[in-house]
Amino acid sequence: MAFTMDPERIHEMAMNMLQKGVFRARSFQDPRLAQTLFGVKFPNPLGLAAGFDKNAVALNHWHQLGFGFVEVGTVTYHAQPGNPKPRMFRVPEDRGLINRLGFNNEGAASVATRLASAKSSVPVGVNLGKSKITELADAANDYQESYRLLHSFGDYFVVNVSSPNTPGLRTLQEKGPLLEILSALREVDSKKPLFVKVAPDLEWDALDDVLAVAQEAKLTGLIATNTTIGRESITHDPGEAGGLSGAPLKIKADAVLAHLARSADPSLILIGVGGIMNGQDIYDKIRFGAHLCQIYTGWIYGGPHMVPDALEQLVMLMQRDGVKNLDELRRTGL
């Protein structure tokens, strides 16, 4: 029944209930899934991807659904309404979703206030984007102003330069502008773990440029990937502009992740996201080189028990293959 309603309306209703702590998943914990990475303890490797809890309103509740960490945002310096509705479209035949929300969020000052009083029992990442009204040439300053307000409230920070729904944003993935943004953030706080989130539509050459930036700017890691502007992987194209996520994104996102893992310095942390629908998909991403994974669309399709179900399946697959922990699984490779 819920799937016949407007997807953004359902999302709003779900967020309301989440804030009240109405949803709870069965508990599933296993010491083989725990890791300490960049000084942060993760109880399991599956996090909530950016864009679900943009304003950090349900931060105290995500662990009850089994997530091992949460990424809030994208947050922009200026509060902004995003694109006109409707702007979120289901592609049920392909278990996909298309969105062109355009960074609707309450702005960095308001999210900072909320984060200051929130208590999450799992690690929290904060994803930063460029305000729509800020010129591309002033992007570094815009990210820096957000970071100034937010930097003390996250376990890690993400520079999002890969959303397809803010005009010109993805050009900030190029070496020059990206280095400028990262050094502006380092001026404010040089100690916090920093990630860059990349698009799945970059050529290998462009990914290699991002890797060079990662090295030069001493990034903690990369997040691969955001949504795709491609439509070749869906059988039922609703003809809507925006970024495609979910099952049809998996092959592309995995290919980008695998390329990064092959070429990156082994100390670079990789977070794999795009098309996770079950435990096998997490297993694949870790074997492609991911240290951590994230999910958005698959959780909507899978329902409230999706995370413990997927983690249990992951442990079963590890057991089947005689793998003792996630580090060993990553080293077996694909």
Ligand SMILES: Cc1cc2nc3c(=O)[nH]c(=O)nc-3n(C[C@H](O)[C@H](O)[C@H](O)COP(=O)(O)O)c2cc1C
């Ligand atoms: C409705 C929607 C909103 C999103 N908003 C953001 C966002 O604000 N910032 C961001 O970095 N990624 C955003 N994403 C991308 C997700 O974080 C993720 O990278 C992408 O959906 C692929 O994962 P999935 O296949 O598990 O959904 C959004 C995705 C969806 C479906």
